[in-house]
Amino acid sequence: MKKIALSLGLFAAFLANAQSIKTTIDLINVKDDKVAVTMEFPKMKSGDVKFHFPKTVPGTYSEDDYGRFIEGIKFYDNKGNELTYTKVNDNTYSLKNAQNLSKVTYLVNDSFDEEMNTSKHKAVFSPSGTDIEEGKVYMINTHGFIGYIDNMQDVPYQLVVQKPTGFYGTTALVDQDKSEATDTFTLANYAKVTDSPLMYTKPDYIAFNAGGMELVLGVYSPTGKYKAADFKDNLEKMVIAQKKFLGDMNTNKKYAIMLYLSGGDGPQIKGFGALEHHESTSVVLPEAMPKDAIDKTITDVVSHEFFHTVNPLKTHSEEIHYFDYADPKMSQHLWMYEGGTEYFANLFQIQEGLINKDEFLQRIGEKITNSKNYNDTMPFTVMSKNVLKEGYKDQYRNVYEKGALLAMCLDIELRKLSNGEMGYRDMIRKLSQRFGENKPFKDDKLIDELVTVTGYPQIKDFYNKYIAGSQPTPYAEYLSMVGVDIQKQESRPLFWFIKDPNQTGFDEKNNAFAFDENSALSPFAKSIGFKITDEVLALDGKTVDIKNVQSFIGYTQTIKEGQDVSVTILRDNAGKKEKMILKGKAILDKMTMETPSFKANPSPAEQKLQNQWLTGKK
DSSP states (O other), rough: HHHHHHHHHHHHHHHHTTEEEEEEEEEEEEEETTEEEEOOOOOOOOSSSSOOOOSOOOOOOOOOOOOGGGEEEEETTSSSSSSSOOEEEESSSESSSTTEEEEEEEEEOOOOHHHHSSSSSSSOOOGSSOOOEEEEEEEEEETTTOOETOTTTSEEEEEEEEEOTOOOOEOOSSSOOSSSSSSEEEESSSSEEEEEOOOSSSEEEEEEEETTTHHHHEETTTTOOGGGGGGGGHHHHHHHHHHHHHHGGOOEEEEEEEEEEEOOTSSOOOOOOEEOOSSSSEEEETTTTTTTHHHHHIIIIHHHHHHTTTSSSOBBBBBTTTSSSSSOOOOOOOOIIIIIIHHHHHHHHTTSSSSHHHHHHHHHHHHHHHTTTTTSSSSSHHHHHHHTTTTTTTGGGGGGHHHHHHHEEEEEEEEHHTTTTTOOHHHHHHHHHHSTTTBBBOOGOOOOOOHHHHHOTHHHHHHHIIISSOOOOHHHHHHHHHEEEEEEEEEOOOOOOSGGGGEEEEEEETTTEEEEETSSSSSHHHHHOOTTTEEEEEETEEEOOGHHHHHHHHHHHTTTTOOOEEEEEEETTTEEEEEEEEEEOOOBBBOOOEEEEEEESSOOHHHHHHHHHHHOOO
């Protein structure tokens, strides 16, 4: 019987490979900073075929058109003859009577170079982008390398990576061959392909057990400033705390972190952060950051991505479960997917002793203040559903401010209703038990499901007022329930180019300030015709010097209302960077700071609820 079972197993494996899409990524024969990809298909069921690259991928909220990085595409039949096709748009190719389609080949350009060079396109967010640097590093976010055919998204993929000698691939995937020259992976479908990034470099990684989970950290540091081992202690402490906080909500046996540090003579990229996946995250940060700053960012940002393993990766609506890469339909519930996850990323730190009460409250105050930079009456469900469209996408960053605060207020509301027995974390746990990775909920029925899992119909009123409705959330009222007062005070009028100065980045190549394209412009910037894609070289002749940035910021603080100001900028004009000077009268932003503090004499009920809120204990 054992012999027969083995034979049947081998036959099943052979059959699976015969019916899979074999995809080969060649990292050895790189030409002109381009990587060759070959995809071999099983027999077509239809004569008419549409082949796509993604327009958008899960976890990102912009139209990035990954097909624009593809060139030299060719389709072949099973006799090796080239087939004719029509290019529908950047991402889609149409073939008629292509029942004999057997193979497609093409070259992939990387998106990191686009950030460095001029382009008519909005740059891809770096952690979801791609980098090809021969002999150094290959950041393979698979959605930027691999396409799919309509109606074949559920066909398994066999991914073969031909790798340079001595290179190691950081990934959560398991290599199925013993060759030093190739790595081979089997993926259940296209969704699993796009969920599985890889980073190939000369070996610099650590693997260890944290909270019962195998953790792999691979690091690319272009100048060799950092090694993976430098971050082990902080990472281990963080993951153990997260696993404890999540309890049975997290079932990961393995998790991989690909940390790409930008600097040296490599691409001068600007989009720092991370992108979540079920079993991994790709992280991009500047190598120039001090180690303690990288450790803090790992705790704040990577923990956020890890919490996504619960929501939305394992608890989500049909829009995410049946994601349409070519024509994406967005969910209404960024308040939960991103906002609730951001809340978790802060709440676990206070509940597990990584920060103290005052630090936690300071973060809440900053989020309240930052949220005022956005439209406080725009229903969050409407913004989420339309986040790819003009008029809504510039509100996206509010998911990390107001979105997190909505989750906080709902947490307090639930604890008030349940006498401290239930909070936001309990609600998400129950929701994940009711649904899960393979059972999505209907997007417009989420609030009914939340009422079902909590047993409190009162939260429907909260949802209709503050999440689906246009009423500003009364943060002071909710924080008062947990023994916290909010003091409002006018901050010193501020001169800057965007409403939230914290979203300012730096372009090392041009020695200029650069800004996230979802940032809101300040009134002054709007008045002089400044564009969010412009880079600031100088202010009143004072050039930007990152090594002495405090001097530049100090000068901005001396500027008075109505003062004549000139701004030297770099502007992209038809693919060329042009230096320009914009002039106008200074307009200073006036901002009301919201400063929360613990009440000196909270009532017994407030103190009890505060203790339950900050400790997670009933």
